[in-house]
Amino acid sequence: GNRSKLFYEQRILYTKCIAASKLFSLISEKKTNLCLAADVTNVEKLLKLANEVGPHICIFKIHADIIDDFAEKEKEELKNIAQRHNFMIMEDRKLADIGNTVQLQFNQISKWANLITVHAISGFGILEAIQNSMNFNENIGVFVIAELSSQNNLITPDYTKKTVHLAEKYPKLIAGIVCQFSSTFSNPGFIQMTPGVNIEENVTNDNLGQQYNSPETVVMDRSADIVVVGRGIINAPDPSQIALEYKKKLWNAYLKRMKK
Ligand code: 6AU
Numbered sequence: 001g002n003r004s005k006l007f008y009e010q011r012i013l014y015t016k017c018i019a020a021s022k023l024f025s026l027i028s029e030k031k032t033n034l035c036l037a038a039d040v041t042n043v044e045k046l047l048k049l050a051n052e053v054g055p056h057i058c059i060f061k062i063h064a065d066i067i068d069d070f071a072e073k074e075k076e077e078l079k080n081i082a083q084r085h086n087f088m089i090m091e092d093r094k095l096a097d098i099g100n101t102v103q104l105q106f107n108q109i110s111k112w113a114n115l116i117t118v119h120a121i122s123g124f125g126i127l128e129a130i131q132n133s134m135n136f137n138e139n140i141g142v143f144v145i146a147e148l149s150s151q152n153n154l155i156t157p158d159y160t161k162k163t164v165h166l167a168e169k170y171p172k173l174i175a176g177i178v179c180q181f182s183s184t185f186s187n188p189g190f191i192q193m194t195p196g197v198n199i200e201e202n203v204t205n206d207n208l209g210q211q212y213n214s215p216e217t218v219v220m221d222r223s224a225d226i227v228v229v230g231r232g233i234i235n236a237p238d239p240s241q242i243a244l245e246y247k248k249k250l251w252n253a254y255l256k257r258m259k260k
Pocket of ligand 1: 092
């Protein structure tokens with residue numbers, strides 16, 4: 001079937017990844033397919049964002065390696081906020097090393113994140129390493145990068161195809177695919193996460209290769225299930241108010257897609 005015509009609740013039937021089914025249900029409960037890219041370096045600012053934007057998002061996505069003094073106490077606090085506002089925490093580390101190294105990295109990350117991004121560049125070992133890690137449990141899900149949003153990136157159509165093929169071999173582990181297009185994969189059990197969205201007129205890129213589309217383009221034309229927004233929200237004077245605006249636009253685009 002066509003995955004873009006199935007409701008989030010229906011998609012649960014197709015996934016074998018428990019984290020993905022939780023994500024599908026939390027999206028339909030909260031009526032939000034917005035993932036915040038909380039790319040801030042100050043830990044107080046990070047926790048403030050989580051508190052204020054938490055009600056409007058399904059995932060709070062961070063890059064732990066850009067945050068000053070992100071210690072045990074703050075990680076616990078973030079987990080508490082996630083519980084309170086019912087969102088998942090994603091570490092967007094884009095792991096890419098050999099299996100053994102990734103397993104060591106994963107053993108740390110799994111202490112505080114439920115979702116994690118990986119590149120498939122190093123082959124099956126990276127997915128084996130995570131699935132067989134002593135810290136792996138069913139509440140953890142992996143998103144594999146099959147395409148990037150940046151201009152002139154080096155990913156080829158063949159690499160994308162092979163990445164999706166590899167992901168298909170780990171249905172319990174893989175929550176979804178980070179990609180740009182509807183045609184990238186067909187499995188309705190996988191969640192399509194798509195970054196590169198901004199609602200401001202005339203904002204189509206940054207000066208370092210990032211490319212932006214509208215909520216309607218990525219959700220309606222490109223079948224995104226979860227949309228990642230960073231600077232469009234975090235640089236606004238009132239992140240919570242603008243997040244709500246993104247949430248509404250993205251959810252309406254989803255409803256329109258289902259009616260189309
Ligand atoms: O909205 P922005 O441009 O401020 O932030 C986009 C966020 C950043 C990137 O690290 C991430 O999305 N990202 C990813 C992800 C989610 O893996 C993949 C990609 O192709 N492009 C991209 O920007 O935190």
